Amino acid sequence: MIVYAAGVVCWRPTKTSFEVAVVYREKYDDWTFPKGKVDPGELLPETAVREVEEEAGIRVRLGRKLAVLSYKIDAGNTKEVHYWVSKVKDSAIAKSKFKPNKEIAKVEWVQASKALKLLTYSHDQDLLKQTIQWSENSELExxxxxxxxxxxxxxxxxxxxxxxxxxxxxxxxxxxxxxxxxxxxxxxxxxxxxxxxxxxxxxxxxxxxxxxxxxxxxxxxxxxxxxxxxxxxxxxxxxxxxxxxxxxxxxxxxxxxxxxxxxxxxxxxxxxxxxxxxxxxxxxxxxxxxxxxxxxxxxxxxxxxxxxx
Structure with missing residues (x-):
């Protein structure tokens, strides 16, 4: 069985580069990007937007489709996660309603180069590397x-x-x-x-x-x-x-x-x-x-x- 999920690499420009939003999950002691499973009756783009709002407290609009990751989660089951990038305005961040909870303990904006070292999983690091590459090629925004x-x-x-x-x-x-x-x-x-x-x-x-x-x-x-x-x-x-x-x-x-x-x-x-x-x-x-x-x-x-x- 395939379990579908969606997530977003949220970014905002800085004077020299850009920052990304990363979330810390205390239960797993990991740093990752906002993502989650599809709810019944939901389509993947809707899931991506909802999960960012639920996990990071930010309302986003999707940008370019970034990647589709697939990996085994248990016997006979595969998880397929669809990712987009999204440029987040300061006004959206100012309206964030995030409060630490059992699922997400922290949301932090981190310089892209530093986030590469902070992210726990290699697949998240690969997502960020692609995002950085798009930025260098003027293809991120x-x-x-x-x-x-x-x-x-x-x-x-x-x-x-x-x-x-x-x-x-x-x-x-x-x-x-x-x-x-x-x-x-x-x-x-x-x-x-x-x-x-x-x-x-x-x-x-x-x-x-x-x-x-x-x-x-x-x-x-x-x-x-x-x-x-x-x-x-x-x-x-x-x-x-x-x-x-x-x-x-x-x-x-x-x-x-x-x-x-x-x-x-x-x-x-x-x-x-x-x-x-x-x-x-x-x-x-x-x-x-x-x-x-x-x-x-x-x-x-x-x-x-x-x-x-």
Whole structure:
């Protein structure tokens, strides 16, 4: 049996390098990164965010996916831990509600070079070494761009009204509500959507929770993309040029155009694999990680499923 867990290497910049948050567990007499097992009904990104808040008292948004570690825990069982990095703002640290408890006795921010010596386990040291390498390559701090396909809609064959007003099925509305905490793990601030009903209904629950305005772009409809993909590409180029975490919600027929446009801004290796992501199931999304360099590049991405895979 596989036991799934998730954790985060939380970091904050200093004048010369960066610090990471490490936790001390008195029961095991060890220093490690915040992590924990998946709760029933939870998906891994949600677990990662929850565990950091529970163990370190910090509310984070996930950055780049760091690694997946797998190791034996007992006879016949394997533990698989998914890690992300997350840049933590001073304001989030100031709001920390951490209090020493039976599980976590201390949370300390330690210079990365010193943390390498403090961390108890070699696998944690390896995670930090990769984080340091990303920092040296100017690939640690990134912004996230979410490409989301609307959730399950009423089939075309069962809809007699205007195509633009074809709504979500009850299942799709349930999926849209389920997406809220999953999308929130990445914290997109700029929400760009097709104005067609099924896309609006998909993003509306997240928009309401975060009180962020939906930006409608007719160029993201499947009809507009069919008539003139150049207009769709222009919206994608504009979104890429914004210096914010963003979300784009569109339709299956428009996804190839959207993904292809982003792929042109990716590194050679990422571009090749991203180009193969031709479509998404209803409610699935990609999270592109864009470097903060003067000429930004998509340097990584991950695919997020609405259900466990």
């Amino acid at each position: 990134t912004r996230g761009l979410v490409i989301l396909r609307h959730t399950t809609a009423t089939p075309r064959t069962e809809w007699v009204g205007e195509e633009a007003k074809r709504p979500l099925l009850p299942e799709g509305k349930k999926q849209a509500k389920r997406l809220v905490t999953l999308i929130d793990a990445y914290g997109p601030k700029r929400l760009v959507t097709s104005p067609w009903t099924r896309c609006q209904q998909t993003v509306a629950p997240y928009s309401k929770k975060t009180q962020r305005t939906l930006i409608e772009r007719s160029q993201l409809t499947e009809l507009s993309n069919q008539r003139g993909p150049r207009k769709t590409k222009n919206v994608i180029e504009d979104t890429f040029g914004q210096n914010k975490n963003a979300l784009i919600c569109s339709h299956r027929p428009a996804l190839p155009t959207i993904i292809e446009t982003f792929a042109k801004h990716a590194t050679k290796q990422v571009s090749a694999s991203l180009a193969e992501e031709h479509t998404l199931a209803p409610g699935e999304f990609l999270v592109l990680r864009v470097s903060m360099a003067q000429k930004p590049k998509v340097i990584a991405y991950e695919r997020i499923y609405l259900e466990s895979k």
